[in-house]
Amino acid sequence: MRPLLVRLVEDYWGILLLLFAWQAWVVVNSFNPIVMPTPTAVLGDLVSHPGVYLGNVGITLSIAVFGLVAGMLVGTGLAVAAWFSPIASGLLNPLTVLFSSVPVVALIPVIARLLGYDTSTVLAIVVIITFFPSFVFASSGLRQPPPGAEDLFRVLGASRLDLLRRLALPAAMPNLAIAFKLAAAHAILAAMVAEFLMGTTGLGYLFAKTKSDFQTEQAFGASLVATVISASAFLAAGWVEKKVRERYS
Amino acid sequence: MKQTLLGALGIALFLALWEVVGRTQILGISWPPLSDVLAELTDERRRPLFLRALGATLESTALGYLWGTGAGLILATVAHLLPALRRGSDRLAAVLNSVPSIALGPIFLVLLTRESTPAAVSSIHVFFIVFVSVSSGLQRATPAHRDLFAVLGADRIKRFGRLELPAALPSLVSGLRLAWPAALIGAIIGEWFGAPRGIGILIINAMQNFQIVLLWCAVLLAVGASLFFYGLLTLLERAAYARFG
Amino acid sequence: MNVAIAIDKVSKRFPLPGDKEGVLALAELSLTIAPGEFVAILGPSGCGKSTLLRLVASLEQPTGGTVTVNGAAPGLVSAQHALGVAFQDHALLPWLSVHDNIALPFRLAGRRIDEPAIARLLELVGLASFEKARPKQLSGGMRQRASIARALVLEPEVLLLDEPFGALDAVTRRQMNVELQRIWSARQITTMLITHSVDEALFLADRVVVMSGRPGRILREVQVPFARPRDPWVMRSEAFHRLVDDLTAALEA
Ligand SMILES: Nc1ncnc2c1ncn2[C@@H]1O[C@H](COP(=O)(O)OP(=O)(O)OP(=O)(O)O)[C@@H](O)[C@H]1O
Ligand SMILES: [Mg+2]
Numbered sequence: 002m003r004p005l006l007v008r009l010v011e012d013y014w015g016i017l018l019l020l021f022a023w024q025a026w027v028v029v030n031s032f033n034p035i036v037m038p039t040p041t042a043v044l045g046d047l048v049s050h051p052g053v054y055l056g057n058v059g060i061t062l063s064i065a066v067f068g069l070v071a072g073m074l075v076g077t078g079l080a081v082a083a084w085f086s087p088i089a090s091g092l093l094n095p096l097t098v099l100f101s102s103v104p105v106v107a108l109i110p111v112i113a114r115l116l117g118y119d120t121s122t123v124l125a126i127v128v129i130i131t132f133f134p135s136f137v138f139a140s141s142g143l144r145q146p147p148p149g150a151e152d153l154f155r156v157l158g159a160s161r162l163d164l165l166r167r168l169a170l171p172a173a174m175p176n177l178a179i180a181f182k183l184a185a186a187h188a189i190l191a192a193m194v195a196e197f198l199m200g201t202t203g204l205g206y207l208f209a210k211t212k213s214d215f216q217t218e219q220a221f222g223a224s225l226v227a228t229v230i231s232a233s234a235f236l237a238a239g240w241v242e243k244k245v246r247e248r249y250s
Numbered sequence: 251m252k253q254t255l256l257g258a259l260g261i262a263l264f265l266a267l268w269e270v271v272g273r274t275q276i277l278g279i280s281w282p283p284l285s286d287v288l289a290e291l292t293d294e295r296r297r298p299l300f301l302r303a304l305g306a307t308l309e310s311t312a313l314g315y316l317w318g319t320g321a322g323l324i325l326a327t328v329a330h331l332l333p334a335l336r337r338g339s340d341r342l343a344a345v346l347n348s349v350p351s352i353a354l355g356p357i358f359l360v361l362l363t364r365e366s367t368p369a370a371v372s373s374i375h376v377f378f379i380v381f382v383s384v385s386s387g388l389q390r391a392t393p394a395h396r397d398l399f400a401v402l403g404a405d406r407i408k409r410f411g412r413l414e415l416p417a418a419l420p421s422l423v424s425g426l427r428l429a430w431p432a433a434l435i436g437a438i439i440g441e442w443f444g445a446p447r448g449i450g451i452l453i454i455n456a457m458q459n460f461q462i463v464l465l466w467c468a469v470l471l472a473v474g475a476s477l478f479f480y481g482l483l484t485l486l487e488r489a490a491y492a493r494f495g
Numbered sequence: 496m497n498v499a500i501a502i503d504k505v506s507k508r509f510p511l512p513g514d515k516e517g518v519l520a521l522a523e524l525s526l527t528i529a530p531g532e533f534v535a536i537l538g539p540s541g542c543g544k545s546t547l548l549r550l551v552a553s554l555e556q557p558t559g560g561t562v563t564v565n566g567a568a569p570g571l572v573s574a575q576h577a578l579g580v581a582f583q584d585h586a587l588l589p590w591l592s593v594h595d596n597i598a599l600p601f602r603l604a605g606r607r608i609d610e611p612a613i614a615r616l617l618e619l620v621g622l623a624s625f626e627k628a629r630p631k632q633l634s635g636g637m638r639q640r641a642s643i644a645r646a647l648v649l650e651p652e653v654l655l656l657d658e659p660f661g662a663l664d665a666v667t668r669r670q671m672n673v674e675l676q677r678i679w680s681a682r683q684i685t686t687m688l689i690t691h692s693v694d695e696a697l698f699l700a701d702r703v704v705v706m707s708g709r710p711g712r713i714l715r716e717v718q719v720p721f722a723r724p725r726d727p728w729v730m731r732s733e734a735f736h737r738l739v740d741d742l743t744a745a746l747e748a
Contacts, residue, residue: 011334012338013341015339015341015342015343015345018342019345088256092263102431103476106438111466115278115281148586149582152552153582156553156655157599157603157604160603167602167603171588193350194352194439209352212356223353224352228350231350
């Protein structure tokens with residue numbers, strides 16, 4: 002076991018360095034807190050107004066989680082449909098390749114025009130951003146059974162449904178886990194960008210509002226919270242991905 | 251062959267659906283027919299506006315792309331050669347990737363200028379993708395190959411240059427491909443923080459002035475810029491996999 | 496005459512990219528196997544043995560000629576879940592335990608899982624204490640044994656074995672041969688065994704077929720004269736050695 006201090010430095014030197022540089026930069030330039038607060042001031046605001054943050058975190062987080070689940074279900078569902086029908090897959094594949102490289106933030110205003118300037122647009126953005134990796138990774142996973150397994154299922158007279166349930170879907174699990182890892186960290190950040198533009202509720206809204214009210218510390222507080230949640234989501238999803246990979250391959 | 255035809259048919263169906271939805275106004279006036287958008291997009295009078303916006307965004311994106319790629323390559327290589335730094339740099343990259351882009355905007359605004367903020371936000375997006383793809387690529391050299399190099403008496407530098415770097419190339423190129431749309435998104439968000447021009451500005455202005463057709467034009471410009479270079483990079487990726495895969 | 500597997504003037508050509516001719520893997524090959532007969536196939540690597548087996552399993556379609564199993568198209572036997580196969584490559588599912596891999600044929604046939612049968616087979620192939628293990632936790636030979644158990648678990652009408660003992664050591668291989676003979680003697684399943692071991696072929700089969708490569712043809716057929724049940728001692732007999740020499744010579748021709 003490495004001593005605690007060594008472990009702290011080895012694992013977090015980059016982050017510590019970043020925070021230290023931020024603090025030093027603000028102090029040396031003696032910035033006005035409205036322009037750029039120190040990390041300690043931001044932390045102070047977090048500790049003194051937990052209620053403001055908590056409510057908005059709840060809203061953004063639930064939208065992100067709900068959108069993540071919905072997007073993965075829709076993406077996997079369409080991938081399964083494409084797996085069943087070569088025609089559907091032929092029609093869908095190039096379209097999704099096209100769409101998966103589309104800058105999604107550019108779509109936010111368009112979606113807002115269609116769904117209204119509120120939470121449903123935020124949710125739609127999270128679903129869209131989750132949908133594409135899920136569809137792309139699920140599609141390729143469904144088509145990568147272990148060597149020889151497809152022959153085995155044919156020889157044993159498996160039905161198409163059995164082939165899906167007992168072979169293609171389990172074989173796609175590691176790929177789905179990768180899609181989950183990619184989408185988990187982005188879900189909350191995408192929700193925040195949408196909230197920033199919509200301006201109704203959530204962390205993104207808190208950021209926009211406090212920023213224009215010159216409560217810069219709170220704006221950075223909202224970003225710090227989002228960073229921590231998103232980074233934890235990324236790490237947790239990485240752990241899930243590793244477990245799934247071990248389980249299914 | 252059949253797949254290509256089906257794919258073309260799928261895209262044609264999508265475009266036709268777009269036109270029909272716009273013509274019949276099932277989704278209201280927010281969904282203009284494709285033909286209207288294309289007419290506006292090719293309108294002579296609009297051309298200078300579009301070209302200026304596209305030029306500014308592409309310039310920021312390209313700059314951010316270069317800076318991000320350089321930073322990602324360097325940090326990944328250093329962390330690979332000095333294993334003591336590896337865990338810390340992984341975490342730093344994960345945290346940088348988790349900072350909301352809308353928070354990066356104001357920071358770079360103080361740190362840099364209004365004009366260079368889009369490129370800076372974009373470079374952070376690119377940095378993460380390149381860092382991750384290079385780090386995992388550098389670990390792709392198989393143990394058997396490593397043993398072979400050890401037996402042949404290759405030193406650390408030779409092993410890196412002759413084995414690990416070539417093995418990482420396909421992964422790097424995939425990363426470069428995926429990084430382009432991310433770079434474009436970063437530039438667009440960065441433009442929201444006071445850039446004088448760009449597609450991001452066009453989008454925001456059109457949204458606030460309810461210029462729906464113009465908004466769609468801006469979106470199409472962004473999509474076009476993303477797809478064109480994404481396509482080019484895909485070709486590059488194929489070549490790299492064919493050579494080193 | 497009673498026929499279980501009928502292979503009639505079968506040819507198989509595989510397309511090759513950039514080559515109009517392709518590879519002729521089998522050329523007008525004919526072979527009939529009686530119900531309950533055990534036929535072993537010998538031949539140099541790449542001569543088309545696996546291809547022949549895949550045709551009988553309906554995994555490939557012949558370019559010329561016909562294959563019938565029990566008088567019908569071979570696809571019908573698999574649709575009735577009456578085919579048992581062990582591939583050269585074990586093809587175990589990595590996410591299932593050894594037990595669940597062996598139970599898979601029951602699930603795919605929509606039948607109730609016969610736990611005692613699985614337990615018996617696990618015992619037989621020496622994996623009883625590994626039933627909960629994952630394929631990746633097993634050695635290569637253990638994986639092969641699991642895939643043999645899976646091939647036998649449905650008590651199939653037709654059994655197709657593609658070098659099932661290739662990764663086993665000599666002692667285990669001998670044991671598995673004895674066990675396979677015992678199982679086969681109890682139910683006389685129509686069996687096609689592909690192997691590289693002349694001893695194994697002679698010990699197990701009623702008839703041994705030697706193939707030549709490029710294109711695959713039948714070079715020789717030998718009726719095995721030894722009475723059943725066969726004791727491993729039979730391998731020490733003068734007659735056995737003569738047949739081994741004879742077949743080895745045919746293989747080297
Ligand atoms: N799917 C395929 N596509 C193209 N050629 C194939 C294919 N399968 C087999 N072949 C060719 O057919 C020939 C016979 O292959 P087969 O696998 O039947 O050999 P085998 O006798 O089983 O060899 P081994 O003892 O090495 O397993 C080979 O020349 C091989 O290259
Ligand atoms: Mg073979």
